[in-house]
Amino acid sequence: MTNASPTTTPASPTPSPLHAVVASDFEAVNRTIVRQLNSRVPLVETIGQYIIESGGKRMRPLLVLLAARALGYEGDKHIQLATLIEFMHTSTLLHDDVVDDSHLRRGKKTANDAWGNAPSVLVGDFLYSRSFQMMVDVGSMRIMAILSSATCIIAEGEVLQLTNIGNPSLSEEAYFETIQGKTAMLFEAASQCGAVLADATPEQEQALKHYGRYLGLAFQLIDDLLDYQGDSDAMGKNVGDDLAEGKPTLPLIHAMERGTPEEAKLIRQAIRQGGLDQLDEVLTIVHRTGALDYTRARAEKMVEKALAELETLPPSPYRDSMADLVRMAIARQS
Incomplete structure (x- = not known):
């Protein structure tokens, strides 16, 4: 790596009490992001900075910081x-946007839309x-084992989602298997690795592993709900994007189960075809069958489970955050 590191600092999430308890740690993470984006190939830095500055909540790194601090960690490897x-x-995100042929993320052009698919995949x-270089620097074989396993599960989850595009016969069980891999797994790994770094007890490590899993599932459930209820400007993407891509998410699965045979047939056809030609009719059915309320109830159940896992941690501002x-994950509108 021969180039100087980028001079701009990635945009931080809007300050909140969640970040306040680890504010100095979070600033250190932002500085480390800038330093580690350094590359002798300018386009790597350009695209890397673009996607990292796109306004994400940075929930996964926040999980690492909070989990480690909640268990009394006083070192600095949690930053790395x-x-x-x-x-x-x-x-x-870069790979997903190419696979999904997405053109908008968080209200901005996707990297693949701005630079093309090949540069996005390669960056x-x-x-x-x-990330694996940095993993070596952290110096924990246990953490490396957790994260290397997680990357395989995440990739499998993405492939599962891809193979189920246009499949209206996807069961609720198979849906949860998919979102456990593609979304919840990294939440789970983040909180579990924070615990490992802090030399947690086996009980605490398992609790934080499960906490991250339930948080990730709740987050994805709300994501899928918002696709049929959210505000396009707030979400930074269009309502109905999942339907346009032929993704059979929980609101559609439940609507097909509770709707009339004619309604179920219409949704199956919409999933197979993709596109938005039948969006209005699908939205009507989703609302009439209570599919959004059902999806939110499942998310709220995950929140209850996540909160219960936190009881193994000693009281602290970090545990409170x-x-x-978790509560923020289901209250959000984007």
Whole structure:
């Protein structure tokens, strides 16, 4: 790496009490992101900075910081760990947008729309590779084992989602298997690795692993709900994008189960065809069958489970922020 590091600092999420308890740690993560984006190839830095500055909540690195601090960690390797988790997540975004042929993320052009598919995929590969370099620096074989396993499960989840596009016969069980891999797994790994770094007890490590899993599932459930209820400007993407891509998410699965045979047939046809020609009719059915309320209820159940797992941690402002983070995941509108 021969080039000087980028001079601009990635945009931080809007300050909140969740970040306040680890404010100095979070600033250190931002500085580390800038330093680790350094590459002798300018386009790597350009695209890397673009996607990282796109306004994400940085929930996964925040999980690392909060989990480690909640268990009394006083070192500095959690900064490196939080950064590499963010790089892993960012690389999946770059790859996902290419796979989905997306043109908008968080209200901005996607990297593939701005630079093309090939550069986006390759920069995603760079960020994955850089995350493993940083993993070595963290120096924990246990953490490396957790994260290397997580990357395989995440990739499997993405492939599962891809193979189920246009499949209206997807069961609720198979849906949860998919979102556990493609979304919840990195939340789970982030909180579990924070615990490992802090030398947690086996009980605490398992609790934080499950906490991250339930948080990730709740987050994805609300994401899928908002696709049929959200505000396009707030979400930074269009309502109905999942339907346009032929993705059979939980609102549609439930609507097909509760709707009339004619309604179920219409939704199956919409999933097979993709596109938005039948969006209005599908939205009517989704609302009439209570599919959004059902999806929210499932998310709220995940929140209850996540909060219960936090009882294994000693009381602290960090534990309080972890509880608030779960509540925020289902209260959000974007």
